[in-house]
Amino acid sequence: MIWASYEEAIKKIRSVIGTRIKGNESNEISEIHILANSERNPKQIVRDVESVLAAQFGIEIDHKIVSVVQLEQQEDEESPSPNFPLKRAQIRPKLISISLHTNKMMAEVKVELSMGDETYEGIASGTSTTYNRLRLFVDATINALSGSLMEKLFFATEDVMITRLGKYQVAQVIICLITPLGEQNLVGCALVKNDEREAIVKATLDAVNRKLWFY
Structure with a gap:
């Protein structure tokens, strides 16, 4: 793996849990994705990444190619949430499009998200039962998010439903987040409003946004 030594060096930086580097056709680094805890300001982590690559490998990078996803600490842990005064604004995933294609007993869902200037597409397929189609919208959203995260961050769909609260319909999603720090259920x-599919995707993003911080 061409970037393995770089990734190993970055993983030694304090607060970094995992990293993934992507290159372009010229074998130059085009993207560096960092998964970190909330112990340090993401801006400091980016600076450390720049310093490590320059000192150990003689590589100068633009800080703009480094994205940091911070995993918020458990509520009973002493480490504070990452409420830092940042020049690089926190990014939230936004929904661009949703599509559903059915073929006999099978269904395929595509969800496209944007994060900053990047777009990510997630695809999920399975049997076309009423309940399983709901799960596919969650799975496709998770798969889209996985394009911007590291292999050390794993989501599993626990449950999804449409319920009625008074005169309103509400999409509810439970996701299990699995990381090297353990498991946690996110709700x-x-x-x-007009579309159950859109509500399910937004409920999935709501669950993720309660735990992860994107920079």
């Missing part, structure tokens, strides 16, 4: 919800 998200969104009002169903």
Whole structure:
């Protein structure tokens, strides 16, 4: 793996849990994705990445190619949430499009998200039952998010449903987040306005946004 030695060096930086480097056709670094805990300011982590690559490998990078995803600490842990005064604004995934294609008993869902200037597409397929189609929208959203994260961050869909609260319909999602720090169930919800599919995707993003911080 061409970037393995670089990734190993970056993983030794304090607060870094995992990293993934992507290159372009010229074998130059085009993207560096960092998964970190919330112990340090993401801006400091980016500076450390620049310093490590320059000192150990003689490589100068633009700090703009480094993205940091911070995993918020458990509520009972002493480490504070990452509420830092940042020049690089926190990024939240935004929904661009959703599509559903069915073929006999099978269904395929595509979800496209944007994060900053980047777009990510997630695809999920399975049997076309009413309940399983709901799960596919969650899975496709998770798969889209996985394009911007590291292999050390894993989501599993626990449950999804459309419920009624008074005169409103609400999409509810439970996701299990699995990292080297352990497992945690995340819950998200969104009002169903015109489209159940859109509400499920937004509920999934709501669950993720409660735990992860993107920079």
